[in-house]
Amino acid sequence: MSDGTVDWRDDWKVFGAVRTLYLHERLPPLLDIKGSVEERAKRFMTSPMRRFWMNLDGFRTRVVNEIGKEREQLWSGDGPFDLHLIPLAELLQGTVEELVRSDSLPAPWDPDWVLEQLTSGFECVDGRLTERQQESFHLRAVIGVCPEDAARAMNVDVRTANAHLSNGWSAIRKSNTDLQVMRWFIESGTDGTFTVQNVRRIEDEMEEEAAQAR
Known part of the structure; x- marks a missing residue:
């Protein structure tokens, strides 16, 4: 260097x-x-x-x-704003391997399978989502800004920003990426927010199974 x-x-x-x-x-x-x-x-x-x-x-x-x-x-200005996204495969490369190989990986999961699922999800975000869907996903799911700030940064209203986010998650689901894995990573590896309904935390399932076994 x-x-x-x-x-x-x-x-x-x-x-x-x-x-x-x-x-x-x-x-x-x-x-x-x-x-x-x-x-x-x-x-x-x-x-x-x-x-x-x-x-x-x-x-x-x-x-x-x-x-x-x-x-x-x-x-602090009035906008409009320009967003400069970094592809998830680049931004999260070190975080993914470190987290998946750590003790925080849920016991039922195989590390290689989790890596495959996360790679699939990142590839979908980076290569298949529309520009607006990518922006909403980065702002909410990766960075964790509030809905109002996400909409302001995208220069749209909150309803429109939320619609882009919902459509983005639908595309990720259709890519056959396990959304429970995505939820675990977002809640454990970034400051983001998981907004998809009816996707349970793996930790909750493990606690229930342990309670039933007692």
Whole structure:
């Protein structure tokens, strides 16, 4: 990386800054988060001061604060807003493997099967949903913004935003992705919100089975 070339997925400090800004601030991605982080990382990597200051944690904190303030300034305006989505397969690649291989994976599930289901769901979101359905899915299910903020970010009313989200989930269901797996991942691996009715939590089923066995 001495020539300043930065791939945000290769450096975990850069990747962490992107993921923190995208997933954990509960604000819409109103600017190119990935591009903004990469540009700042490139300047940092090529700076003459880098040889004296190798504090990548400090770099990450500063970048998150700077880009966070830029987004808050955009969000405080009247709009209309532009959304800059990151494909789920890229954004969640590390989170998925880490979570599926952890002790939090429900006992009845096979890790490889869960990975297949999540991969199927992400591929559907990234490649089959309409642009509007993708926006609503990212805002509600991945980032976890409230319905009113999702509608405002999409420059539509709440009813229209909810309809796009519902249609998106219908497309994911038709792709034969297990929605219970998607619910587990969203509630365990992101700050998002699962909005589909009649899909039970796997934890609830496990508790009921344990109670019946006693």
